Amino acid sequence: MSKALSFNPLIPLKMHVIHPQFPAKKTTAKPFSISARLQNQQQQLNLSVLRFTLGIPGLDESYLPRWIGYGFGSLLVLNHFVGSDSATATPAQLRTEVLGLSLAAFSIFIPYIGKFLKGASPADQATIPEGTEQIFVMSQNISDTQKEDLAWATYILLRNTNTIATLISVQGELCARGYWNIPEKVSKANLLDWFERQIERIGLKDLKDTLYFPQSSDSVLWEMLPKGTRSLLVQPVLQVPKPGANQVEKIEGFVLLASSMSYAYGDKDKAWIGALANKFGG
Amino acid sequence: MEAGSLLHSPIPWNPKLSLRRRIRSTFPRFFYFRAFSSSSSSSSSSDSQGGYRGPKPRRDWVADWVSNNDDVVRSLPICVGGASLLAVLLNRTVSGIAPVADASSSQSRADLLTLGLAVTNILTGLVWLSIRPKSVSVVSPQGVECRRIYSHLPDSVVSELTWVWQSLSEVTCCRSLIVVYDSHCVLQIGFAAGYSIDDGEPVAVDADKLMQGSLCQGVIKSGAQSYLANLSLYPGKSELPFLPSNTQAVLLQPLGEKGIAIIGGDTIRGFTTSDQAWITLIGEKLDATLAKNVRNTPLVVQDQL
Numbered sequence: 001m002s003k004a005l006s007f008n009p010l011i012p013l014k015m016h017v018i019h020p021q022f023p024a025k026k027t028t029a030k031p032f033s034i035s036a037r038l039q040n041q042q043q044q045l046n047l048s049v050l051r052f053t054l055g056i057p058g059l060d061e062s063y064l065p066r067w068i069g070y071g072f073g074s075l076l077v078l079n080h081f082v083g084s085d086s087a088t089a090t091p092a093q094l095r096t097e098v099l100g101l102s103l104a105a106f107s108i109f110i111p112y113i114g115k116f117l118k119g120a121s122p123a124d125q126a127t128i129p130e131g132t133e134q135i136f137v138m139s140q141n142i143s144d145t146q147k148e149d150l151a152w153a154t155y156i157l158l159r160n161t162n163t164i165a166t167l168i169s170v171q172g173e174l175c176a177r178g179y180w181n182i183p184e185k186v187s188k189a190n191l192l193d194w195f196e197r198q199i200e201r202i203g204l205k206d207l208k209d210t211l212y213f214p215q216s217s218d219s220v221l222w223e224m225l226p227k228g229t230r231s232l233l234v235q236p237v238l239q240v241p242k243p244g245a246n247q248v249e250k251i252e253g254f255v256l257l258a259s260s261m262s263y264a265y266g267d268k269d270k271a272w273i274g275a276l277a278n279k280f281g282g
Numbered sequence: 283m284e285a286g287s288l289l290h291s292p293i294p295w296n297p298k299l300s301l302r303r304r305i306r307s308t309f310p311r312f313f314y315f316r317a318f319s320s321s322s323s324s325s326s327s328s329d330s331q332g333g334y335r336g337p338k339p340r341r342d343w344v345a346d347w348v349s350n351n352d353d354v355v356r357s358l359p360i361c362v363g364g365a366s367l368l369a370v371l372l373n374r375t376v377s378g379i380a381p382v383a384d385a386s387s388s389q390s391r392a393d394l395l396t397l398g399l400a401v402t403n404i405l406t407g408l409v410w411l412s413i414r415p416k417s418v419s420v421v422s423p424q425g426v427e428c429r430r431i432y433s434h435l436p437d438s439v440v441s442e443l444t445w446v447w448q449s450l451s452e453v454t455c456c457r458s459l460i461v462v463y464d465s466h467c468v469l470q471i472g473f474a475a476g477y478s479i480d481d482g483e484p485v486a487v488d489a490d491k492l493m494q495g496s497l498c499q500g501v502i503k504s505g506a507q508s509y510l511a512n513l514s515l516y517p518g519k520s521e522l523p524f525l526p527s528n529t530q531a532v533l534l535q536p537l538g539e540k541g542i543a544i545i546g547g548d549t550i551r552g553f554t555t556s557d558q559a560w561i562t563l564i565g566e567k568l569d570a571t572l573a574k575n576v577r578n579t580p581l582v583v584q585d586q587l
Contacts, residue, residue, distance in 0.1 A: 068402050072395045079395070083388035092377035093389045096370060100396035103366050106359075107402055113355060114406075116348035118415055145438065148570075156563045160556065214342060263345075268453070268556050275449035279442075 062111055069107030076100045115263060127260050128164060129228025132179035137191050139173040150175040153255075153276055161273070162264040163257045165226050169199065170237055170253040170280045178258075181226045198224040207236045207254050212270070214263045231264040233257045235273050237281045252281045356414060360407025366400040420548050423457045423473040425526035428484035430470040439575045446564060447471050454561075455552035456545050458525055462489045462498075463541030463572045472546070473526050485524040495521040498542050501534045507562050508534040511551045535561055538569035 076097055138150055150168060154177040157166045165178035174195055186194045199205060202224075211234040216222070222229065234257075239250040255277050259265070265273070348355050370393055431440060443461065450456040451472065458472035467487040474484035492498055497518045501508045510516050510532045522532065522544065529546040533553055536542055543565055547553060553561075 065402055065406050068399065072399050076392060076395050079388055079391050083391060090377065090389065092373055093392055095373050096389065096392045096396055099366055099369055099373075100392060100399060103362070103396060103399040103403065106362060107399055107406075110359060110403070110406055113344070113348055114410065116345045117356060117410065118349070118352050152563075152567050156560070160559045160563065211338065214345075268554060271453040272449075272556070272560050275453050278448065279445050 065107040065110045069104040073104030136177045138175040165258040167256040229258040230262040359403045363403030423526035425473040455547040455549045458546035460544040535565040
């Protein structure tokens, strides 16, 4: 399933018009159902956007202004010191150089701002950090429907969001799936206990508000996460209070998602993750 | 979807992405993070959560500011680039140097480098302006609210169906949801067309006729979701008389071989690719749940407005 289409701010050497993956076929006298589906495919893929691209696969062009900024900025500095005698630099040259250096600083800053614009999708995909192993553990003494729910929920989170590791805790039962860094001394059988201990240490079970750390930081919370984690989202699962009963919302658990990209979870992702958390509460 | 099959199936990662390392320069990120956010290190414990001892996230001022001033920020690179271009040329003329592009003097070299940077900014600005997403307005559906659930369903299935409706109506632009399974209309909730112009009874779903229509047959045969992003363009709209007449977008999600979920939205192209992906997987779960539970008894309607 394709994620994250188009919308990278890219920079020129030649202009390409990028066609959607399924090129528009001429459907003259075809039955309704087939032509509807082709039109659907075209509309599903958003627009054919004019993109400037170098055409090198694997090269991420949205960071090109930054590299150009570094390169030209350093060339400017080089030119100032090596190209001519510093003493003979004219005011005109100094003005140009100051202008050039501030432009270079601005260019370096541009990809950072570009990420927050509407319609910008993350330029990089989630990469799996090294040294992690893929695990899937679940508490054993729960009903089959709950097991199915937990397995499906972790699957959908790993598949549809930029997540590499997920941990769900509902009413004391745990399910962990994805790529984690497990210390060597913990054997497979004790994995659930290890997770329990980590959770107890941080007190995640008493979380009331959603936590979102879009950039990595050094804190006790991050020690249990896989090494390459850059953003973290913890969504509490609250029990929906029944109307007429006491209005206190009970905390049932939490959903923890770790991703190897920064700013991995946009507003839409957070809304869906909140909706998924509601499934487990109440 | 049995739990066992998920336990043994590998998580499908795109093989191209598996070990790719991005060339990433982290220097500017930390530099600007220090400059523009209040602190780069997180606080230690916070006791206000009553037992939660971890850090709390800081507000990201740059991200908030950029999201709120989207238009201004989009036109910023092109203005800056254009202004610098003019400034360089002005500088050359004012200083009495001939505007000839040669690299012989250091002044010319500095000018050329600055011009290159200005052009980079202008082109980035052009790309940003060209990808501005168009905002589409919401069209309120004309119809009556209804809530019909097939009565012979166990509570767990009913709660799952209500969860699906709540998620869809809160997160996406969905305003009507119909689930048909095994020739029964299992759920009709949200807005529906009324029999008469002003607030009549909601139109019932003729499950057999719907399932045999070409729209649903096509979707179920292909097994893939079908997204009618702008419903007014499709003549097949006549097969969905129970939806409000001004429904803007419709998503048809097959539930296995026997069912279909019809999701009506109030904005043209209102369902994003992320929504579609989530709805596909939710459809699979619904199919598994319903397959265990729908029985062949006549439909009894519960109307709750």
